[in-house]
Amino acid sequence: MIKKKIAIYPGTFDPITLGHINIVQKASEMFDEVVMAIAKDNYKETFFSLEERTQLCEEALIDIPNARAESFEGLVVDFAKKLGTNIMIRGLRAVSDFEYELQLALMNKKLSDEIETIFLVPRFDFLYLSSSMVRNIAAVGGDVETLVPKCVADALIQKRRGKGI
Amino acid sequence: MIKKKIAIYPGTFDPITLGHINIVQKASEMFDEVVMAIAKDNYKETFFSLEERTQLCEEALIDIPNARAESFEGLVVDFAKKLGTNIMIRGLRAVSDFEYELQLALMNKKLSDEIETIFLVPRFDFLYLSSSMVRNIAAVGGDVETLVPKCVADALIQKRRGKGI
Amino acid sequence: MIKKKIAIYPGTFDPITLGHINIVQKASEMFDEVVMAIAKDNYKETFFSLEERTQLCEEALIDIPNARAESFEGLVVDFAKKLGTNIMIRGLRAVSDFEYELQLALMNKKLSDEIETIFLVPRFDFLYLSSSMVRNIAAVGGDVETLVPKCVADALIQKRRGKGI
Amino acid sequence: MIKKKIAIYPGTFDPITLGHINIVQKASEMFDEVVMAIAKDNYKETFFSLEERTQLCEEALIDIPNARAESFEGLVVDFAKKLGTNIMIRGLRAVSDFEYELQLALMNKKLSDEIETIFLVPRFDFLYLSSSMVRNIAAVGGDVETLVPKCVADALIQKRRGKGI
Amino acid sequence: MIKKKIAIYPGTFDPITLGHINIVQKASEMFDEVVMAIAKDNYKETFFSLEERTQLCEEALIDIPNARAESFEGLVVDFAKKLGTNIMIRGLRAVSDFEYELQLALMNKKLSDEIETIFLVPRFDFLYLSSSMVRNIAAVGGDVETLVPKCVADALIQKRRGKGI
Amino acid sequence: MIKKKIAIYPGTFDPITLGHINIVQKASEMFDEVVMAIAKDNYKETFFSLEERTQLCEEALIDIPNARAESFEGLVVDFAKKLGTNIMIRGLRAVSDFEYELQLALMNKKLSDEIETIFLVPRFDFLYLSSSMVRNIAAVGGDVETLVPKCVADALIQKRRGKGI
Numbered sequence: 001m002i003k004k005k006i007a008i009y010p011g012t013f014d015p016i017t018l019g020h021i022n023i024v025q026k027a028s029e030m031f032d033e034v035v036m037a038i039a040k041d042n043y044k045e046t047f048f049s050l051e052e053r054t055q056l057c058e059e060a061l062i063d064i065p066n067a068r069a070e071s072f073e074g075l076v077v078d079f080a081k082k083l084g085t086n087i088m089i090r091g092l093r094a095v096s097d098f099e100y101e102l103q104l105a106l107m108n109k110k111l112s113d114e115i116e117t118i119f120l121v122p123r124f125d126f127l128y129l130s131s132s133m134v135r136n137i138a139a140v141g142g143d144v145e146t147l148v149p150k151c152v153a154d155a156l157i158q159k160r161r162g163k164g165i
Numbered sequence: 166m167i168k169k170k171i172a173i174y175p176g177t178f179d180p181i182t183l184g185h186i187n188i189v190q191k192a193s194e195m196f197d198e199v200v201m202a203i204a205k206d207n208y209k210e211t212f213f214s215l216e217e218r219t220q221l222c223e224e225a226l227i228d229i230p231n232a233r234a235e236s237f238e239g240l241v242v243d244f245a246k247k248l249g250t251n252i253m254i255r256g257l258r259a260v261s262d263f264e265y266e267l268q269l270a271l272m273n274k275k276l277s278d279e280i281e282t283i284f285l286v287p288r289f290d291f292l293y294l295s296s297s298m299v300r301n302i303a304a305v306g307g308d309v310e311t312l313v314p315k316c317v318a319d320a321l322i323q324k325r326r327g328k329g330i
Numbered sequence: 331m332i333k334k335k336i337a338i339y340p341g342t343f344d345p346i347t348l349g350h351i352n353i354v355q356k357a358s359e360m361f362d363e364v365v366m367a368i369a370k371d372n373y374k375e376t377f378f379s380l381e382e383r384t385q386l387c388e389e390a391l392i393d394i395p396n397a398r399a400e401s402f403e404g405l406v407v408d409f410a411k412k413l414g415t416n417i418m419i420r421g422l423r424a425v426s427d428f429e430y431e432l433q434l435a436l437m438n439k440k441l442s443d444e445i446e447t448i449f450l451v452p453r454f455d456f457l458y459l460s461s462s463m464v465r466n467i468a469a470v471g472g473d474v475e476t477l478v479p480k481c482v483a484d485a486l487i488q489k490r491r492g493k494g495i
Numbered sequence: 496m497i498k499k500k501i502a503i504y505p506g507t508f509d510p511i512t513l514g515h516i517n518i519v520q521k522a523s524e525m526f527d528e529v530v531m532a533i534a535k536d537n538y539k540e541t542f543f544s545l546e547e548r549t550q551l552c553e554e555a556l557i558d559i560p561n562a563r564a565e566s567f568e569g570l571v572v573d574f575a576k577k578l579g580t581n582i583m584i585r586g587l588r589a590v591s592d593f594e595y596e597l598q599l600a601l602m603n604k605k606l607s608d609e610i611e612t613i614f615l616v617p618r619f620d621f622l623y624l625s626s627s628m629v630r631n632i633a634a635v636g637g638d639v640e641t642l643v644p645k646c647v648a649d650a651l652i653q654k655r656r657g658k659g660i
Numbered sequence: 661m662i663k664k665k666i667a668i669y670p671g672t673f674d675p676i677t678l679g680h681i682n683i684v685q686k687a688s689e690m691f692d693e694v695v696m697a698i699a700k701d702n703y704k705e706t707f708f709s710l711e712e713r714t715q716l717c718e719e720a721l722i723d724i725p726n727a728r729a730e731s732f733e734g735l736v737v738d739f740a741k742k743l744g745t746n747i748m749i750r751g752l753r754a755v756s757d758f759e760y761e762l763q764l765a766l767m768n769k770k771l772s773d774e775i776e777t778i779f780l781v782p783r784f785d786f787l788y789l790s791s792s793m794v795r796n797i798a799a800v801g802g803d804v805e806t807l808v809p810k811c812v813a814d815a816l817i818q819k820r821r822g823k824g825i
Numbered sequence: 826m827i828k829k830k831i832a833i834y835p836g837t838f839d840p841i842t843l844g845h846i847n848i849v850q851k852a853s854e855m856f857d858e859v860v861m862a863i864a865k866d867n868y869k870e871t872f873f874s875l876e877e878r879t880q881l882c883e884e885a886l887i888d889i890p891n892a893r894a895e896s897f898e899g900l901v902v903d904f905a906k907k908l909g910t911n912i913m914i915r916g917l918r919a920v921s922d923f924e925y926e927l928q929l930a931l932m933n934k935k936l937s938d939e940i941e942t943i944f945l946v947p948r949f950d951f952l953y954l955s956s957s958m959v960r961n962i963a964a965v966g967g968d969v970e971t972l973v974p975k976c977v978a979d980a981l982i983q984k985r986r987g988k989g990i
Binding site for chain 6: 457460471476
Binding site for chain 4: 073074075102103106107110111
């Protein structure tokens, strides 16, 4: 048991919410190191750029010493290998999440037999919180301060102003 | 019990279907007034414009005296407050509906503690009817007359001709 | 709109939980009167008898003036008719609830065309609370005081002692 | 029982996977003829064109003598009628599939009362395989050779090169 | 295509409903012969005995010439082999059905690699009809004549009288 | 990170299957120690007694050095505390599993704020394997050797003989 146990927590995090941070917090108490792995999105344009999303994660994790954020391209199983880990964390909130996650876990297993996905459930009041819901509320000028870290709330306001909405 | 009970029924209604009208009909028998609240869509382009969607709802509700349609921008909980109500109606047809609706209800509760969401199930034969399915069928020239009010069927034909499809 | 609007809230309530009371509270603000309709269970033995369940509901509703509890036998649609209402309340907590409830709503609709089922979601922290979970926790000596009204917590302790567990 | 039993298997097949081929294989043992019906997509741009998708299906079915691929426009129920069949095949992999499929089956039933949808489950290891997952993996340079027929794997590589990714 | 295609439709059928008959009807148009396979229940007592359930199925199928009912013990895959078929029919009504059915289909596949399960959806108005719901309604004296064949409605009344309920 | 990380894996395990063992195997690679916690069932009679279930688990875990089995009574959160851990393992196979598990995780969280539930998905071919399915197959004389460890297969045969089935 000498080898350090690293857990990778991949996602788009567009943007990171208090629910994501809660998952990192929990994982950071179970494993020696937690790496949020922010994915480049190849298909649909993200609201925040890869650089913005990574920087917001870094800022949001500042109080969790054994957690950090890193962006990646390509397959997540390859990035996990590069980090020297086979433990992948995913958050589960709802049944629809679960089915997609199961599909993903099985596909990753097929792509790399060693990978193990473990699922964590966020704290009760974050159970129904999602990045898209945050973007939707911010888009119509709603207050998201109880849903995201302060750096994200600020970034959303700035983005909105930039768009002249 | 002197205060008039108003129920707000928010949605995109792109376009309104016989299922939506059935929900309004039911709500109109339970509450003093029902207001369909047609949302401006900030993210994806809708098939019908906000004006078109609102007008089609108005036409479709003509036979329900205590129901009307109104478009809104911003958070639905703010629009509800403006109307002086805390009762929100949502239709439920399928499990996937339900999970999204639950998320929305909880988020709205977080945004405004007073709001109460009540769910109604449409009449049996409208249980699997959705606006997107109506658009899909119309797009390939299928007959939607048993699925939507006449004004919508006409609008879909006109839209299709306009596109020269 | 002169006729009083009564809502019937049927169930086994074995025993009534804070989640059920929360549903009654919400319904009592929407309708003129709410009647909890406690069903005689014809199939499986209940933990509390019909009399006990009814009495516990009555005690638990004491602070909601326009709500009361009444036991019934036979079809719930017939009991609704007897009360002169066609509005039935049901609580929704989870997807599995929903599917069963949808089936029930459609069946009741088939048995009596006039009946309308409306679904309410309990307060956030009661979302995952069920009578069976309460019974399970009480059975192993767990503390249920934050899950049920005081009269039910007392009744569970007494029942447990009576069994000499 | 003299009339030949034809089964139609409609979809976008963007691209065809080993899971789809497995479904065709099963259907081909139950019915006299199986026709993959490749739909023109009217809404969102597909990754492969209608012609490419149809050709890839044709190549992939080469070893199943009583199966073939054909593209179509318009309602699938009309295409089924044209082929002289009322039996439609759909693959089921997950709960979310099922709900959408049920909706589709009921809608098709409404559009054409004669149509019957039968659902088949693919082989165990293809249960969580989807066209979109294949496209996602290929987009980041992952190996899809165990997920799709060789002609599709080649086409995905070529497409990727063409895009200069 | 000389070999007769037999489809086996296994279940408890306690009792057979109009939904089950509708599934048999559909299957009888696709296959040369349909055999309802009524399972001995080893775990929980059924409402009707194996003999009663089988006889009620036989009576209910009288108008479908290529369908019949037969009781069986042991694994359904072994009974299918005995009948010389590998095609198993199952009805799907709801998401919860589907998940259990998928599990069963995969398990049967494990027990006998040749078996193929095909799923059929009953007619719209039978979508939410189940044997247990029929028993529940009958138990409280409700009218089940639109839910089951006449022979079952009669048997339910007789059973109820026999019990002196 | 000096404190040993223990994970508790509670359940009825009536009987333990290859799916359960697979979950323990995975957990044993992530944590320093894994304790299967076999619950006394207070409600329904189990097929195997608490002693039998515990002994079968012990035998089945013999090749995983840092895993062991222990029976418990009372709340699982109390047993976790006694073992000095707050990490609880649960296996997830299907959507219906997930919803129940989520409810349980939230309830345990309410009972003991420190407890953290992590979910693991078993190996692909054990995804649809359950104790009840094993019991069902064994009850009709089916072969369960590829589904459970040898000690369980033997115990099922012996049980069956004992019953004179």
